[in-house]
Amino acid sequence: DAGVIQSPRHEVTEMGQEVTLRCKPISGHDYLFWYRQTMMRGLELLIYFNNNVPIDDSGMPEDRFSAKMPNASFSTLKIQPSEPRDSAVYFCASSLTATSSYEQYFGPGTRLTVT
Amino acid sequence: KQEVTQIPAALSVPEGENLVLNCSFTDSAIYNLQWFRQDPGKGLTSLLLIQSSQREQTSGRLNASLDKSSGRSTLYIAASQPGDSATYLCAVNPDTDKLIFGTGTRLQVFP
Numbered sequence: 382d383a384g385v386i387q388s389p390r391h392e393v394t395e396m397g398q399e400v401t402l403r404c405k406p407i408s409g410h411d412y413l414f415w416y417r418q419t420m421m422r423g424l425e426l427l428i429y430f431n432n433n434v435p436i437d438d439s440g441m442p443e444d445r446f447s448a449k450m451p452n453a454s455f456s457t458l459k460i461q462p463s464e465p466r467d468s469a470v471y472f473c474a475s476s477l478t479a480t481s482s483y484e485q486y487f488g489p490g491t492r493l494t495v496t
Numbered sequence: 497k498q499e500v501t502q503i504p505a506a507l508s509v510p511e512g513e514n515l516v517l518n519c520s521f522t523d524s525a526i527y528n529l530q531w532f533r534q535d536p537g538k539g540l541t542s543l544l545l546i547q548s549s550q551r552e553q554t555s556g557r558l559n560a561s562l563d564k565s566s567g568r569s570t571l572y573i574a575a576s577q578p579g580d581s582a583t584y585l586c587a588v589n590p591d592t593d594k595l596i597f598g599t600g601t602r603l604q605v606f607p
Binding site for chain 1: 527528530532537538539540541542545585587589593594595596597598599600
């Protein structure tokens with residue numbers, strides 16, 4: 382398997398623009414997670430899905446952030462409008478319930494810079 | 497609220513040393529604990545996963561232990577190499593889904 386795939390790997394945008402980050406989980410995995418990593422706050426869970434359904438979005442910082450999972454192989458994290466403080470590395474991860482270990486596998490991340 | 501702390505925050509050692517990274521968590525009710533490695537500018541690579549019923553896991557030169565009752569885990573790296581230089585993160589899984597990450601230990605192994 383190719384692992385978790387994220388695109389783009391780097392995104393530079395101006396304040397106020399809409400940003401869409403994409404994730405393809407490992408085939409067959411039924412959990413998908415979005416994390417954000419900053420120097421100040423470390424790694425934080427934003428939202429996660431189980432079988433395409435959002436389970437916990439309490440980590441989403443503001444209404445400017447939204448996430449969708451229209452099918453088992455694709456998810457998006459959208460920021461509209463973007464602000465400089467949104468600059469961070471955004472990671473997507475997936476895991477498989479059936480193994481009962483719930484080990485999470487991470488993608489390479491998207492480095493977002495908002496100027 | 498579960499909090500995860502890692503000590504030390506940074507560590508610099510000569511090649512060949514055996515070393516121990518520490519992770520502590522405030523709530524012992526966890527499902528499992530994972531150790532990850534992160535190279536600069538890269539994603540996270542899972543190193544070891546310990547289920548709550550287990551005491552330790554080993555992979556090559558790495559050994560992770562778990563003492564749930566005291567809220568502690570250690571990652572032991574034997575015969576360290578420059579290629580081990582990275583940030584090591586521990587994360588606890590409170591109830592089969594979301595992970596709560598520690599602050600990380602930045603390791604540098606010099607020749």
